[in-house]
Amino acid sequence: MKQHITENEREVIKLITFFKKRGERLAAEGTLTQEHQELNAACERLTEKIYSHADFRQQVMDKHETLKGIIEDHAQCPTCGKADLLKKTSVATNELGWKSNRYKCRRCNIEFTWNRPNNPWDMIPFLEVCLQELDDNIAALQAEEELRARAQEARDHMAISLEQLRSAIHSADTEKHQMEEQDKEMARMLHEFKKYLMIEKIKMEPFSEN
Ligand SMILES: [Zn+2]
Incomplete structure (x- = not known):
């Protein structure tokens, strides 16, 4: 090279x-x-x-x-719920410094910021917040055994993904x-x-x- x-x-x-x-x-x-x-x-x-x-x-x-x-958005328009006429327009930074993609829906003629970061570095703290919210939800579901088990499963799955991402980014950094x-x-x-x-x-x- x-x-x-x-x-x-x-x-x-x-x-x-x-x-x-x-x-x-x-x-x-x-x-x-x-x-x-x-x-x-x-x-x-x-x-x-x-x-x-x-x-x-x-x-x-x-x-x-x-x-x-590596982060794929799978973005959907918040108005029509579709992805087919979306066009990425720019990148927005939120108050925490996380960067997310902005899209325009050519059907609805609106622009919106997608609700997740567009890169793995910001995705780590974002997933940490999601996990915390899931934990709070699970705690609130004490009476509903089945819902609680399902939420717990989703939470554990997310925790594994987060750990994998964290270790990959840590070693690359x-x-x-x-x-x-x-x-x-x-x-x-x-x-x-x-x-x-x-x-x-x-x-x-x-x-x-x-
Ligand atoms: Zn739309």
Whole structure:
């Protein structure tokens, strides 16, 4: 996945290529020094690091994008109760900061905000509130055994879904955080290495046709 590297990474790769070519030329001429050989080996290791980090970053970002889209609304128009003429228009944020999709029903010519969040991060606290409400309802159903059992079943089902969602999002977020830390560390290292390579390049320029 070599195409997903940053500008900074690309610049370092370019410098590395310069030193690699120079090393090859010196080797062909039989004048490759130990020092240059070591520099090339360090460049080689760094190149591998850059690409493996870029792959990791891409993989984490792809997963993040996928997670953003896992919630399906199954929205219905509150007036006609149908979904066939709905068109998503925008995204609304409620007072708790949860984002939900807005739709227009072209039959009824109304716009409305769907009653659930459109992403798994906001879906977690939303489901927590739903569970709490279900628990309250179940407590109020003490006298009605059958209704109570059915409500309990729905509640347990929702609790399982919530746990699965919570653990999936938690591990994805942890991984993303790790990647971002690694990204910062990588950028810092590349900055230093780039400085070093540029100095080396300047040092050799008076003696080189490059
Ligand atoms: Zn409608």
